[in-house]
Amino acid sequence: xxxxxxxxxxxLRAMALAAAASQFPGFERWAFGCGHVGAAKTASPxxxxxxxxxxxxxxxxxxTVERLTELILPSDGSPGAREAGVSEFVDFMIASDxxxxxxxRYGLTWLDTHxxxxxxxxxxxxDAGEQSDILxxxxxxxxxxxGEDEGRRFFGSIRELTLMGFYTSRIGLEELDxxxxxxxxxxxxxxxxxxxxxxxxxxxxxxx
Numbered sequence: 090x091x092x093x094x095x096x097x098x099x100x101l102r103a104m105a106l107a108a109a110a111s112q113f114p115g116f117e118r119w120a121f122g123c124g125h126v127g128a129a130k131t132a133s134p135x136x137x138x139x140x141x142x143x144x145x146x147x148x149x150x151x152x153t154v155e156r157l158t159e160l161i162l163p164s165d166g167s168p169g170a171r172e173a174g175v176s177e178f179v180d181f182m183i184a185s186d187x188x189x190x191x192x193x194r195y196g197l198t199w200l201d202t203h204x205x206x207x208x209x210x211x212x213x214x215x216d217a218g219e220q221s222d223i224l225x226x227x228x229x230x231x232x233x234x235x236g237e238d239e240g241r242r243f244f245g246s247i248r249e250l251t252l253m254g255f256y257t258s259r260i261g262l263e264e265l266d267x268x269x270x271x272x273x274x275x276x277x278x279x280x281x282x283x284x285x286x287x288x289x290x291x292x293x294x295x296x297x
Contacts, residue, residue, distance in 0.1 A: 141177045144184035150197050153213045154179055154247070160224055161251045170251055178254030179247065189246075196243025203240060 143151045158170035158179060170176070183193045200223075201211040208219055215223070226232045227244040 141174070141180075143180045145190065145193075146180050146183075146197075149211075149213065150194070151176065151180060153197055153200065153211075156213055156220065157224075157247055158251045158254070160220060161248050162255055170255055173255050173258035175251050175254035175258065178258070179250045182250055182254075192243070193246065196239070196246065199239050199243060203237070 146154055155171070155176040158175040162170040162173075162175065164171060183189055201213075204210060204212040204215055204219075204223060207223065208215055212220060212223070224244065226234050226237060227241045228248070233241070
């Protein structure tokens with residue numbers, strides 16, 4: 090249910106925020122900005138990473154956020170939102186943006202109220218089929234229903250945060266083959282060994 094991707098400006102903004110968030114010691118899976126090559130090998134196996142403590146969401150809300158991010162980017166044969174720790178990112182981002190907090194909490198409340206109206210339970214207690222059925226009407230234009238405008242706005246915002254969180258995580262950047270994650274023991278040499286003066290390259294550029 091990921092829907093449309095992010096534009097370049099959104100990705101750059103997310104990466105800037107991700108750099109700040111990576112300094113936060115509470116992240117278990119998502120933040121990696123302070124890591125060092127070889128750190129995982131030298132760390133004591135007896136020391137387990139600290140579990141993330143939500144900064145904004147209540148425990149019930151955080152359970153809902155975890156489930157929403159998993160449904161938006163499921164683990165279908167490859168790592169998804171759960172493995173990337175995207176729910177941590179979403180909670181941290183909302184905690185860091187007071188202007189977004191009211192609408193976000195209102196959206197979570199709307200979702201639970203809507204779920205209770207349809208199935209007699211809050212969203213987090215529905216089975217997977219019921220959860221997916223509710224979200225498809227919020228995610229896809231040809232499935233829109235009257236009276237669900239507020240839900241569609243909330244779903245759009247958490248979908249955007251989910252994509253931001255995933256594609257600024259180590260797992261997401263590895264999926265994009267981001268070169269900044271690669272470690273070189275020595276500076277790679279020129280790939281044009283037979284044309285070190287790049288004469289043919291300059292000629293090709295002029296003629297193009």
